[in-house]
Amino acid sequence: MDTSRLLRTTGTVIAAAGLLLSGCTSGGSGTPRAAASSGGASEAPSAVPTAVPAALRTYYDQKLTWRECGVPGFECSTMRVPLDYENPGGGDIDIAVSRRKATDPAKRLGSLVVNPGGPGGSGIGYLQAYAGIGYPAPVRAAYDMVSFDPRGVDRSSPVECLNGPAMDKYTQVDQTPDTPAEQALLVAAFKEFAAACQAHSQRVLPHVSTVDAARDMDVLRAVLGDEKLNYVGASYGTFLGATYADLFPGRTGRLVLDGAMDPALSAVDLNRDQTAGFEAAFTAFAKDCAKQPDCPLGKGSPEQVGERLTEFLRKVDAQPVATGEADRPLGEALATTGVIEAMYDEGAWPQLREALKAAMDGDGAPLLALADSYYQREPDGKYANLMSANAAVNCLDQPPAFDGPKAVESALPSFEKASPVFGQGFAWASLNCTYWPTKATGKAKALAAKGAAPILVVGTTRDPATPYKWAQALGEQLESGTLLTYDGDGHTAYGRGSDCIDSAINRYLLEGTAPQDGKKC
Template sequence: MRTRVRMAALAAALTLLGGVSACGADGDDRPDRADRAERQKPRGQDGQDGEPDGGAEPVWKRCAAPVTAHGSAAERPGDRWQCADLTVPLDHGDPSRGTIDIALIRAKAKEPGRRIGSLLFNFGGPGGSGVASLPLSAGQYTALNSRYDLVGFDPRGVAESSAVVCRDSAATEAAHRIDHTPDTPEEEKTYLRTSRAFGAGCAERSGRVLPHVGTENAARDMDLIRRALGDEKLHYLGFSYGTELGAVYAHLFPSRVGRLVLDGVVDPSADFVGSARNQVIGFQRALENYFTDRGEDPREGTRRIVRLLERVDRTPLTTASDRPLTENLALIGIILPLYSEASWPRLTEALEAAEDGDGTALLALADAYNNRDDKGAYSPQDHAQRAISCADSKGRVTADEVRSRHLAGFTRVSPVFGPYLAWDLAGWCADWPVAGAWESPDVSAPGAAPILVVGTTGDSATPYEGARRMADALGEGVGVLLTNKGDTHGAYGTSQCTTRTVDKYLLEGEIPEDGKVCD
């Protein structure tokens, strides 16, 4: 999935520029590396739906206080949180090729006498750190923590789990300043050259793990995590890309599915181009909903944004810093607040300032989305996101194909987001050093326990239609669709009705009627 979704950092970004807890970001709060040698290393698994071989219980230690990127008010781990590492095969198909460590964090159930088991989280991306995100957002899961150990993990290739790193912050800054909707042959060459250099940097700096960071490998890691935690079944709450990861797990291990919730659902039927087109549809829909809420004609509002972007393309706006607001950064600044209607007032303020010639507010929004701190350092989450997406998808689109097949159609759907996401087709996995695994993932899970699929009608990043397709693809009697009416990416914690329904399912095993709607 090529989704430019930062679900793992979204809460911090949308509180504008509140920091993201980076527990484990520098390795200071992980158990000592020497301790890992004391543990038996898992020997991999047989690739079937039988129990995996090996796997000792992780050594849990108290986590140190989190590092914060922007002065976050995130929950401090203290005694409540424990950290550990689980050693897994680098290549599940050939365990002899070595191992990597998967970073874990947990908060134990507050009512051990009523404990159900562990609840594993994935907050999306791909590339989001569960070790960082779970303490940040744990206040939303107090009810679940009564009967579950809350468990987060960094998927392979992410943060403390052998992070993919492809370039430094200076190169990232330069890449954000170039034109991502090239208007001239020279701009096109620069854009494609920068994209190719990114892939080459990934191969140079992270070549050992790069072929093995795909979703299927991560799903197999999740099964080893399940076993190491002592759970017979996997209980799981996945957001955004985490819905694809959870669904792939269900396909691989249907008999081990416990209570699974997929919220903010990726369309499993969409290929590389289809995924991008879905996002063009989703973000344009969200933009039109935003203008409608303001009492403004959505068509005129769209034209207003196009005029602003054309102006910024010609002459970048000045900001309160020495960094100009380019067209690319302006568009990213518009995209971020469309993830949640709660942040629409910030979009209004930023647009009005930009139209008056001040790009400061839009630049701040873009920096939040791009995980740039106030010292100019960028998180490598983008690197993992791209590496995982390109390891999964076979989609490789040339610039000629963008011009001849996709640009006009994408632009018709959205003159704001269409050109950007059409050119992204050529830039995202251009000359990628690793082959993709599939056109689209197989998520059929016959025989699995019911899986709750939550779709939000105004979801910008993963449009609602994908939730219905996911429920259908999981199979009859497996996928149970819950519809949330709203304008957010992900519903849990934003809709009382949806949150109650999910909690009843996870805590009591109460399965809602397929097709239930939360207004």
């Protein structure tokens, strides 16, 4: 389970939108959706000059050529940006963009750029599958709905690492090693993944940081003809949006940051907090499961349900369950990833109960399907580049959480305290960036966005991937931050059934009026 800070919007909201934060590999990868690390390029200043530098003028002045594409009603284009903003003459990179025009031109307010998270989630996939048709009608009437695949993602010079068969093996690596030999196998898997990324994506690998993507977003704002950026970012997309606001506070319009990250936390603290977040989500699932007649983990307290799940995972670690695919039996890594996938959205809990029951009866296929959804593996064995891009961005944005296995062993007690169920796997998954070929260019720091217009920060109290306290922290850090709280389960809040949340966000987007700081729904 590759879960080293993989942040994404919930699967029910966007079937193929991407994860938010992570980038690990099974167990500390692919499981908790908290899987990736950091590594990067040169660190950018806290804010860029108000005027567009002469060396970048050609990018800001470019005209986009729109064409029909994919889904009826949507247009696509390609935007040029510098590969390296510190050396604009060193070559370009193409950024894929898509839009759906405002349905009521008379009410048009401009463009609304949306991002589903990840890092590594396809903005275009999210826009065309959900946001461009599923956002509230008044919002779609007033805005051109726009998104882009950030550099390194999907259609925008994607980071490429392991091929399908190699990824199949990678996702099965034991991420809760019990012996030195198993530790060595896990380290070898991380090294192989990193080496493959370097071999296939050497040119872009140093230039896919969140700062780079935020600067691309300002070019996009300009070529769309907008004086200020209006934006909705989910999960990791909140970090991208907050980074933009900190770099370009005077160009910040109406920003919604839903399922917020805390940019001041180190990689190890982010991963440990996310571990606790998934434990809280599992506790909610366990309480619900114990009330259901079909709960395969039995009755009792959440602790008892968790112990039974842990025992099941130990059994499939020792003896994987058949799935109908000879080279992909359901071992501990894939089983854990399947459980993690269902934690993103309480709507997936019935599916998880059925999958666990099937696995306990000898059929691992349903739980494997949940793991495949997490990794964005297609039926033909091909993977989206989500996990590759996720690791590439995270490993640039911050130094590694750990410098080697000894450091992980020292941290295990704190991770297991955060989550008796997932702690060990999340801790080992955090080793992912330790072997990354490109040195991190970013670091943890608070983002104030001094001088920005009011920014709406949204947090869900039992969010597994982006714990609620992160939203509280970001709301405090941002000089103009306003916190909106959803008391509920699942990852992110907008468009998930709360009229209170949706009405507050819609009013902000349409009228510019933020709810009172601290409003709860």
